[in-house]
Amino acid sequence: MRTDYKNWMPKGMVLSFAAGSAVCLALALLADRGQLFGGAAKSAAVLILALLGIGLALAALWCLWLYRTFSYEGSRKIAKYIIEGVASYVDIPEGGIGLDVGCGSGALAIAAAKRNPGAKVLGIDRWGKEYASFSKQLCENNAEAEGVGERTEFRRGDALKLDIPDESMDAVMSNYVYHNIPSKDRQAILLETLRTLKKGGSFAIHDIMSTFKYGDMESFVRKLRDMGYEDVRLIDTSSGMFVGKLEGRLMGLSGSMLLTGKK
DSSP states (O other): OOOOOOOSSOHHHHHHHHHHHHHHHHHHHHHHTTSSOOTHHHHHHHHHHHHHHHHHHHHHHHHHHHHHHHOTTSSSOHHHHHHHHHHTTOOOOTTOEEEEESOTTSHHHHHHHHHOTTOEEEEEEOOOGGGTTOOHHHHHHHHHHTTOGGGEEEEEOOTTSOSSOTTOEEEEEEESOGGGSOOSOHHHHHHHHHTTEEEEEEEEEEEEOOHHHHOOHHHHHHHHHHTTOEEEEEEEOTTTTSSOHHHHHHHTOTTEEEEEEEO
16 A cells, blocks of 8 residues: 655646636637637737736646645655654654644654654544545555554544643644634634643644734744743744745745744
8 A cells, every 4th residue: 555645736726727727828819810809809808818828827837836846756745854844843752642733644643653653643634625635534544554554543623623622632733734724813723722732742833824824923932931831932944944945935835933842
């Protein structure tokens, strides 16, 4: 059995932009031949359709580049590199259990389980239509293929209201999840995740924590320290740690931060 972690860039998006470009350029050609419009409307229609077609073509090329860059099968394998980088900050004690919020294809949960051979990892996700290729079954198949099927569990859940008791997890983790959740207060989502962490447990949460999406994260770090959390750090991962600054901008990963610490 082979692993299949899918891709952070949905193939359907690449194909949709490419198809839209083809349609617009074809309509521009028809308009130029006078088969759609006549008179003054003809020139305007040709220009608008051509520009739209070119714009969609550029978007398709960008998405294709992202697809190849993120792919686990490609040469760059940036998704794999980031997953393993985040997992390196996940420490689960012998016999303990870790929680991966928004597990997707199971990549981070599995990487954490492999790195902590005496522990178990629970992955939760809602597996929405945005990433229709991700599923509970896919996670389970990948875990079996990686040899950690008996130490991982995957179930449906909601990051906004986790069906998990207070202080029941030895570690919590997440990778590029919360910025996708429509919310006016993503810091509250972080606190909901940390609610499940045992005293002494650790956390490693990686996301695009820009001010626009998260508000003042430096203030949030101080808040966690005031609440008694220890070794709280906010690590910039898009300025050379996981990706370079320019590469991060091109990938749409600017503002990526790794929030770590202990309860």
